[in-house]
Amino acid sequence: MRPKVPDHVQEKIEKIFPKEKSLTIARAPGRINLIGEHTDYNKGLVLPASIDSYLYFAIRPIEGDQIILHALDREETKSIPCDGLQVSGIAWLDYIQGLLVEFQKLGVTLRAFECCITSEVPIGAGVSSSAALDCAALLALNTFFETELDAWDLVHMSNRSNNNFLGIKSGILDQFASIFGTENHLLFMDCASLVYKKIPIAESEFTWLLINTNVNHSHLSSAYNDRVNECQSALASIQKMHPNIEHLSEVQSVNQISNIQFENLNCKNRAEYIIEENARVREFIQALKQEDFTKCGKLLYQCHQGLSKKYEVSCNELDFLVDVFKEDTSVLGSRMMGGGFGGCTLNLVHKDAMSRVQEKAQEAYKMEFGIDAACIPVRIGQGAQLMI
Numbered sequence: 001m002r003p004k005v006p007d008h009v010q011e012k013i014e015k016i017f018p019k020e021k022s023l024t025i026a027r028a029p030g031r032i033n034l035i036g037e038h039t040d041y042n043k044g045l046v047l048p049a050s051i052d053s054y055l056y057f058a059i060r061p062i063e064g065d066q067i068i069l070h071a072l073d074r075e076e077t078k079s080i081p082c083d084g085l086q087v088s089g090i091a092w093l094d095y096i097q098g099l100l101v102e103f104q105k106l107g108v109t110l111r112a113f114e115c116c117i118t119s120e121v122p123i124g125a126g127v128s129s130s131a132a133l134d135c136a137a138l139l140a141l142n143t144f145f146e147t148e149l150d151a152w153d154l155v156h157m158s159n160r161s162n163n164n165f166l167g168i169k170s171g172i173l174d175q176f177a178s179i180f181g182t183e184n185h186l187l188f189m190d191c192a193s194l195v196y197k198k199i200p201i202a203e204s205e206f207t208w209l210l211i212n213t214n215v216n217h218s219h220l221s222s223a224y225n226d227r228v229n230e231c232q233s234a235l236a237s238i239q240k241m242h243p244n245i246e247h248l249s250e251v252q253s254v255n256q257i258s259n260i261q262f263e264n265l266n267c268k269n270r271a272e273y274i275i276e277e278n279a280r281v282r283e284f285i286q287a288l289k290q291e292d293f294t295k296c297g298k299l300l301y302q303c304h305q306g307l308s309k310k311y312e313v314s315c316n317e318l319d320f321l322v323d324v325f326k327e328d329t330s331v332l333g334s335r336m337m338g339g340g341f342g343g344c345t346l347n348l349v350h351k352d353a354m355s356r357v358q359e360k361a362q363e364a365y366k367m368e369f370g371i372d373a374a375c376i377p378v379r380i381g382q383g384a385q386l387m388i
Contacts (some may be wrong), residue, residue, distance in 0.1 A: 042231055042247055050380065056117070134303035168228075235248050
């Protein structure tokens with residue numbers, strides 16, 4: 001049974017498409033990743049989940065040779081020719097154009113349509129609003145073009161678009177979580193084999209809280225690609241002594257690479273972080289099975305330490321929000337989540353202390369940086385779906 005379009009979304013869409021009968025609407029969620037950060041493009045282990053915050057994409061056919069796109073929340077409208085797709089420098093538009101290029105590569109002849117986009121997913125918070133845009137658009141376009149692509153096709157199509165059209169050397173974590181997410185379940189996946197399993201969330205006295213720094217430092221995109229390149233360089237150095245190793249995540253311990261001559265210290269640190277992070281994911285899964293939330297919390301702190309010091313993708317604001325809770329027994333663990341250099345921390349919090357923890361974070365952060373931190377309690381929602 002398809003979900004109902006929420007009234008507030010319906011009202012926005014009807015301003016552009018009043019009582020339109022030939023309409024397709026899809027939604028896709030943002031995601032959290034409990035642990036396993038920056039491991040996806042190193043063919044490692046991840047543990048994401050979709051959240052119940054969605055982006056909505058509505059599309060209808062029109063006459064002519066133009067594609068008209070409305071970003072409702074930005075109050076922006078753009079028009080592009082069906083036969084003239086090229087990078088515009090407008091992020092939301094280029095995400096969609098990249099997908100259309102991928103459809104063309106499948107032999108699809110683009111035809112005119114009009115679409116509108118509206119979202120509940122926070123932008124720049126590290127919960128992958130971009131993957132929500134990609135996945136909602138792909139579901140709707142798959143129906144519109146009658147291409148009958150399956151879920152994995154959509155995941156890989158989004159990833160190729162990001163890599164090739166946008167030049168972002170990302171992995172498949174975000175799209176995978178947005179497409180395959182299941183309400184009240186985590187997703188544990190090996191990004192080398194793409195084997196995954198759904199892990200039901202046990203009821204406990206603890207819950208998850210995102211705290212948004214409301215900063216997004218401008219060097220995220222370039223630094224992200226730098227990390228990918230450094231990991232590739234580290235792998236090349238390892239392969240000189242271990243030619244059978246195909247990716248960093250095959251290395252089981254830091255001791256295995258103790259004699260490797262890396263290009264520089266950065267490459268060594270990046271490799272060590274990836275190896276240690278994959279181990280932390282395995283430990284985290286085991287701790288979840290045993291309902292050892294104290295252990296889960298310690299692993300979150302270790303993850304942040306690695307991301308901050310060895311992988312160097314944190315920032316002062318993220319480090320501060322993590323440090324605020326290290327002596328607070330109501331918060332079992334905290335770490336930065338996402339690409340880095342801003343966005344959110346993910347916190348494992350005692351339910352009874354949620355209000356106090358939020359107030360503490362907001363007061364301390366405001367005093368230190370003069371910025372309001374947004375607190376977002378996490379609820380695990382359903383993955384991408386067609387609605388109409």
